[in-house]
Amino acid sequence: MEYVLKTNELKKEYRKFTALNGFSMNVPKGSIYGFVGKNGAGKTTLIRLICGLQSPTSGDFELYGIKNTDKNISRSRRRMGAVVETPSIYLDMTAEDNLKQQYRILGMPSFDGISELLKLVGLENTGRKKARNFSLGMRQRLGIAVALCGSPDFLVLDEPINGLDPQGIIEIRELILKLNRERQITVLISSHILDELSKLATHYGFIDSGKIVREMSAEELEAACRKCVRVSVTDTKPLATVLDGMGMEYKIVDTKTADVYGKPNITKLTMALSEKDCELLSMQEQDESLESFYISLVGGGSHEKAAERWF
């Protein structure tokens, strides 16, 4: 498999804080790679490193097979565009002027393609309106348009839907899907809004405390977030014994609840539980959401303990 980006034990330390700690990931070509992590996990730090804004403390990465320490890395960077945190646009210029300025910086011989780019991001009717008067969604779209100026084949988007209204989120999502399908652009998108990523990403990288916890494809994730039956009983100890006897896979949630994978025979289960003086209270079919899968990967324990202390 060809990879656009490969990081190898990347480390980034600031004075008293380690943002990335031995970070290794691989972004396949043509994928939409969803980069998932909570606030402060290291997502933006990684993006700053691969964009050349900061240097790693140790480790390295390869962009299109060229190492970051290689003097030819600038050639690889010409093939990428990025929106890091906030869109990098001149607020005192119009949308068209912003793109023209980016064309000049890239040294492009003419301004052909600007109108198509504006149409692609839905800003063709902004006219002489300066970017400072744009809404947040419009600025995000202009930032993406600026990132697309050099016809990159790798697009890095750092939390592009932050602060957007539902309409804005839909527009950005459809734009990203369009770019990936029609122009075969590889997209690395970081977010902590899991449901939105699940509608976009073909590959996932889960990050926590500066390290990759798990990398997986969308198919693998779907298999992991599988269907189960949530069973509520008076006591899960006899339930566990019964399910072991039936050869069923299960997970105990708490003293009265368990998730049973597969389709248990309800009659047999009820009869077996009643023999052990255990009452079946309810049964409910459900999918494990990306959210619960993520929590199970990175652990929600620290937050629960904090909540307990507070209350």
Added chain:
Amino acid sequence: MSKLFSACFIRYMKNSMTQSCLMLSVVLGIYAGYASVQAQPGTSTLYYLVGDAYFLILLLADIILATLAIGREFSDHTIRNKIIIGYTKSQVFLSELLTIFSVTIITYLLMILPFGIMTVHFWTKLPISGVVRIVFLLLLVYIAMISLAAAISFVTSDRTASVIIAILLALGFYLADYEIRYVLNQPEMLHYEKLQYDDGNETYRNVDEPNPQYVGGKKRAVLSAINVCNPAAAINNCVRFTFYANDTLAKYTALQMQEADYKEMNRYFCSLCGLILIVSLCGLLIFQFKDLK
């Protein structure tokens, strides 16, 4: 890098702040020339002060333009666009620096040309080599101050902080020059007449005594060295040289003072070139190792 430089230059030229600065230069040049001509008859001292003040106004305007323009690149995060697409930090720094130098040269020429044309009768009294030296030395002062302002902007990455620091630094240079020149211009000996009573008669006796405010030795050498590196001192050197066009003020033969002033101007040329180089290199090095957001 030429593409980056031309993109930066076009952006500056389209910016309303730059256009205002260019207009200000023309207005200052015309008004400085007009005020100089008006003040000349019988008020030759006022003439030179007027010229000095206008150059200071333009210098401050250029400093504000440089710091705000570069600061905006950081606040709008457009600096990182250039790095993301493959330009190195050195290329980004140098292109911004060269762009602001170019704009500074244009504003300077837009001021000096009308000023020079309106006061041509004055400049023709001076030797041409002196005039050329003054013009280039003043330009070098501007570039030195702008390189400082640009370096401060890249180091602080903050528009407001860089404007304040750069303006305070520029005014600080002027203040330092006035203070140091006051100290250096103190005579070694004080000559005065002292009233004394001799057998009931009032007589005056010539007294020569050491000046307590005179600074000599190593301290004097240090102060002189500091002043040679001071861009504001270079401006005052140029202004002083123009005194020789006015015959009523010259106390020495013009030829003797030209040689001494040429030597001093050459020292300023070297120190200002050194200042530009050192400041630019320091700014570049700090920016290279700076983590951008």
